[in-house]
Amino acid sequence: MTAALHKIVIVGGGAGGLELAATLGRKFGPTHVILVDRAAYHIWKPSLHEVAAGMLDIHREGLSYFMLAKDCGFTFALGEVAGVDCAAKKISLDCVLNPEHEEIFAAREIVYDTLVLAVGSKSNFFNTPGAGEFALTIDSTEQAERFRQRLLHAVARANRDKNGSAGPALQIAIVGAGATGVELAAELTQAFSEMAFYGLDNFDPSADVQISLLEGAARILSALPEKISSAAHQLLLDRGIAVKTSVRIASVDAHALYDIQGERFPADLCVWAAGIEAPAFLAQLGLATNRNHQLIVDAGLRTSDPDVYALGDCAQAAWGPDGKFIPARAQAAHQQASFLYGALADRIQGRQGATRMFRYKDYGSLISIGHNRAVGRLMGVLAGRGLFVEGLFARLMYMSLHLMHHLAFLGLVRTTSLAVGRLLLKRGAPRVKLH
Numbered sequence: 001m002t003a004a005l006h007k008i009v010i011v012g013g014g015a016g017g018l019e020l021a022a023t024l025g026r027k028f029g030p031t032h033v034i035l036v037d038r039a040a041y042h043i044w045k046p047s048l049h050e051v052a053a054g055m056l057d058i059h060r061e062g063l064s065y066f067m068l069a070k071d072c073g074f075t076f077a078l079g080e081v082a083g084v085d086c087a088a089k090k091i092s093l094d095c096v097l098n099p100e101h102e103e104i105f106a107a108r109e110i111v112y113d114t115l116v117l118a119v120g121s122k123s124n125f126f127n128t129p130g131a132g133e134f135a136l137t138i139d140s141t142e143q144a145e146r147f148r149q150r151l152l153h154a155v156a157r158a159n160r161d162k163n164g165s166a167g168p169a170l171q172i173a174i175v176g177a178g179a180t181g182v183e184l185a186a187e188l189t190q191a192f193s194e195m196a197f198y199g200l201d202n203f204d205p206s207a208d209v210q211i212s213l214l215e216g217a218a219r220i221l222s223a224l225p226e227k228i229s230s231a232a233h234q235l236l237l238d239r240g241i242a243v244k245t246s247v248r249i250a251s252v253d254a255h256a257l258y259d260i261q262g263e264r265f266p267a268d269l270c271v272w273a274a275g276i277e278a279p280a281f282l283a284q285l286g287l288a289t290n291r292n293h294q295l296i297v298d299a300g301l302r303t304s305d306p307d308v309y310a311l312g313d314c315a316q317a318a319w320g321p322d323g324k325f326i327p328a329r330a331q332a333a334h335q336q337a338s339f340l341y342g343a344l345a346d347r348i349q350g351r352q353g354a355t356r357m358f359r360y361k362d363y364g365s366l367i368s369i370g371h372n373r374a375v376g377r378l379m380g381v382l383a384g385r386g387l388f389v390e391g392l393f394a395r396l397m398y399m400s401l402h403l404m405h406h407l408a409f410l411g412l413v414r415t416t417s418l419a420v421g422r423l424l425l426k427r428g429a430p431r432v433k434l435h
């Protein structure tokens with residue numbers, strides 16, 4: 001394969017896919033590098049709990065893929081990938097419709113020499129009855145926006161209907177106390193105090209809202225060290241959140257959740273954040289997948305087809321010799337994108353024989369607990385040992401992860417201008433999005 005012909009198609013412009021498209025695009029240009037995404041603009045997925053709580057405005061935060069393609073030198077194709085024909089080396093995209101159901105882009109096929117699947121993950125309901133119908137998720141910008149709208153309406157109703165009756169007027173249950181559930185719960189308490197500030201005269205968040213965080217394991221953030229888990233637990237309690245561990249939800253209906261013992265947890269709004277699975281179409285491609293539809297990849301991030309690679313949440317990659325897998329985190333997607341840049345540059349330049357092995361390095365974990373606090377652990381700080389961090393410093397480190405993601409495809413000058421611009425814009429708008 002000559003450099004002039006090799007076409008790399010990356011499906012999914014998220015935490016990993018966009019960084020890969022931008023770095024390859026800058027080096028090889030738009031005839032070699034094509035990014036496909038079903039959305040027209042990019043938002044860093046770890047910010048979605050802030051979108052859901054109304055603390056981040058998608059209309060300011062979203063970055064157009066068409067703009068990024070022009071800036072970074074890749075081609076962008078808008079559309080949802082419905083299938084992959086590995087034998088013919090082509091992907092098929094559904095047609096794109098506008099809200100009036102008129103066709104904007106026809107269904108298309110795109111051929112590739114090398115395909116990278118970076119389509120992320122979605123919530124896993126584990127076949128829990130009623131969860132798919134009654135629980136909300138925040139896996140995509142649309143879902144986070146939908147939750148935000150429901151929340152605003154529920155708060156307005158609680159404000160209108162307050163009649164002096166005992167007990168909270170609005171009950172929110174979050175299933176799953178991993179990073180997503182914990183960060184959402186904390187962000188919501190912040191959002192409620194901002195909402196009360198903006199003229200909801202009858203609404204007292206401390207008395208009128210009850211947020212319950214329901215976790216199946218014996219402690220929250222069970223994948224992280226115990227010290228982070230107990231610090232986060234205490235911070236959530238300080239914010240008035242009811243944290244219930246060892247609760248296994250068996251069913252959900254329009255007004256409540258029920259655990260396996262039949263205990264009822266009333267909920268006006270229920271958010272499901274209890275685990276992930278990859279999109280189901282991946283299991284139909286004839287490639288090796290696990291029971292969560294994740295593509296099984298080797299140490300070079302190759303699937304069972306040597307011309308198809310996978311990264312991020314949609315891939316299952318071994319981590320070390322003792323049967324562990326690389327966690328589904330933005331940090332992993334970022335490192336895999338950097339690794340694949342080298343491996344795919346080799347392919348474009350016809351050096352297919354080179355064998356590179358991806359090694360995941362855990363730099364620690366940071367969990368945001370509202371706008372001015374975070375807790376976590378930074379790895380490799382003290383002679384290879386983890387350093388526990390919390391408070392404003394941890395929060396600043398947490399924010400720097402988002403900036404580093406932008407840095408990977410916008411560069412230093414634009415990342416800085418964007419950050420300063422957003423800071424200034426925030427001063428002229430309500431702290432929580434109210435419309």
Ligand SMILES: Cc1cc2nc3c(=O)[nH]c(=O)nc-3n(C[C@H](O)[C@H](O)[C@H](O)COP(=O)(O)OP(=O)(O)OC[C@H]3O[C@@H](n4cnc5c(N)ncnc54)[C@H](O)[C@@H]3O)c2cc1C
Pocket residue numbers: 011012013014015016017036037038039044045046047048049079080081082118119120121138139179180183279311312313314328329330331332333366367
């Ligand atoms: C609320 C929340 C908070 C989080 N907080 C953290 C955190 O603090 N730290 C951390 O490390 N991780 C966090 N995560 C996890 C992190 O967001 C993911 O691990 C990371 O985004 C995975 O990157 P990815 O590139 O694999 O997929 P994603 O970033 O999810 O990107 C997938 C992309 O694929 C596109 N796509 C999907 N299907 C198709 C299709 N069929 N056709 C075309 N395009 C498609 C999507 O539109 C999307 O752009 C959080 C997740 C959530 C939901």
